[in-house]
Amino acid sequence: MTGWHAPETLIARYADGSLPDADAWSLEKHLESCASCAGRVSGAVRATAAGAVLADVRDAVLAAATPTPAEAPPLRTPRLLWAAAPAVRGAWLPAVLLVALGAVLLAHVAGFSGARPLLLAVAPVVPVAGVALSYGRHADPLHELAASTPSAGLRLVLTRTAVVLAVSLPLLTLAGLVLPSPGGPGAAAWLLPGLTLTLAALALGGWLGLRTATAVTGGGWLCAVLAPALAAPDGAVARHLSDQLSAYVGGAATQGGWAAAAALCAVLLAARRTAYDRLERF
Incomplete structure (x- = not known):
């Protein structure tokens, strides 16, 4: 139905219940x-007699759910925790700890000199993977319920x-x-x-869709950074990886380019915000 919109007569019949x-x-x-x-x-339904009844029901529900000033903090906190919970449970959080601790152990126990470049190569895709694993039916058993609330869509993501x-x-x-x-880029690069x-x-x-998009962006980054380094001769992988990272994230000009790209992505996301109203809803 792309490009098609319901005519007013169809909407009016739907609102008054006469539509087959x-x-x-x-x-x-x-x-x-x-x-x-x-x-x-929605506007047509609100204009009917049923709309007045639904408005009364809505007002009654909101009045019962609206906390008093003394109750507000304890009610808001569980609501926020409920919205954020899928982002900190499951396999993602242990994976973050594994990446961080693994790099430290490689450097200080195994004596691997390329631990920092390896961490800097993998670190950018960790939050990308976290986003994919925190939203959708696979991450939240209450996803369909959450996706139908006013706080769903881009706000929840x-x-x-x-x-x-x-x-x-x-x-x-x-x-x-x-x-x-x-040598090479700093720890925050x-x-x-x-x-x-x-x-x-x-x-x-x-x-x-989030999972496909994160696979494209995260996979593209890993291929661009790791593939040339892994093709290097034995014993030179760490140096090549450091050189790759210096080219991709080192220097003020490069970081400025990333900042401009981030701003562009944010503008595009804002322009496409309504697409998230139906993302993985059904």
Whole structure:
């Protein structure tokens, strides 16, 4: 039904209950992917006698759910935790710890000189993977319920993305700071690339779905950074990896390019925000 919108006569008959069931089901299916028609149908229903009853019910529910000032903090906190919980449970959080601790152990126990470049190569895709693993039916048993609430869509995705970034950025940066530096980019050089890849995955997610978008962005980064280094002669992998990272994340000009790309991805994400209203909803 791309490009098609429900005529006013069809919406009016749906609102007053005179539309045949088959036509009503067809219209409801269209409303899943058309915010414009959904808004028009909502307005038409509110204008009927049933709309007044629904408004009364809504007001009663909101009055019962609205906390008093003394109750507000304890009610908001569980709501936020409920929204953010899938971002810090499951396999993702242990994976972050494994990446950070693994790099430290490689450097200080195994004596691997390329531990920091390896960490900087993998770190940008960790939040990208976290975003993919924190949203959708596979991550949240209550996803369909959450996706139908007013807080769903991009707002819910950004809430979970913020939690992913709040956990992974300081943890992986701290791990990089305690690793020996053989030269090359600093421990925090991956932050802007990581943020940009995350925003790029979110922006692409409006077209491809989050899991596919994160596979494209994260996989593309790993191939660009690791493939040339792994093709290096034996004994030179760490040096080649450090050289690759210096080219991709080192220097003020390169970091400025990542910052510009992050801003562009944020603008694109804002322009496509309505696509998340129906992302993985059904």
